[in-house]
Amino acid sequence: MDMGASENNAHSYGTEGERSTRPEHSLTTTMATTKAPEPAKYLTLRTVPVVVKNGERRMIVNALLDDGRTKTYINGDVPAELGLEGSS
Numbered sequence: 001m002d003m004g005a006s007e008n009n010a011h012s013y014g015t016e017g018e019r020s021t022r023p024e025h026s027l028t029t030t031m032a033t034t035k036a037p038e039p040a041k042y043l044t045l046r047t048v049p050v051v052v053k054n055g056e057r058r059m060i061v062n063a064l065l066d067d068g069r070t071k072t073y074i075n076g077d078v079p080a081e082l083g084l085e086g087s088s
Helices: 077-082
Strands: 009-013 019-023 047-054 057-064
C-alpha cells in the first residue's frame, strides 16, 4: 500500500504523463418525482344571490359569476315568474 496516498485518493496522469495524487471527486444527483394531482371530483362555481324585481314581484336567484363571458343569460322561468315579456 502506498503510504503517501490515503484510501480515498485517486491516481491520475497529466497531459505529460506525470503521475499525481488528488482526492477522489464524486457527483451525486438526486431526482425527485411527484405524482400528478388527480383531477377534481367536484367543480366549484362562483355564485352570488341576486334579487330580481318587476314592480311588486320579487325573486331571489343565484347568479353565476363567469369572468370569461361577454353575454348574460337567464333561465326562462325567471322572467315568466316576474311577468316579463321580451324577445331573445
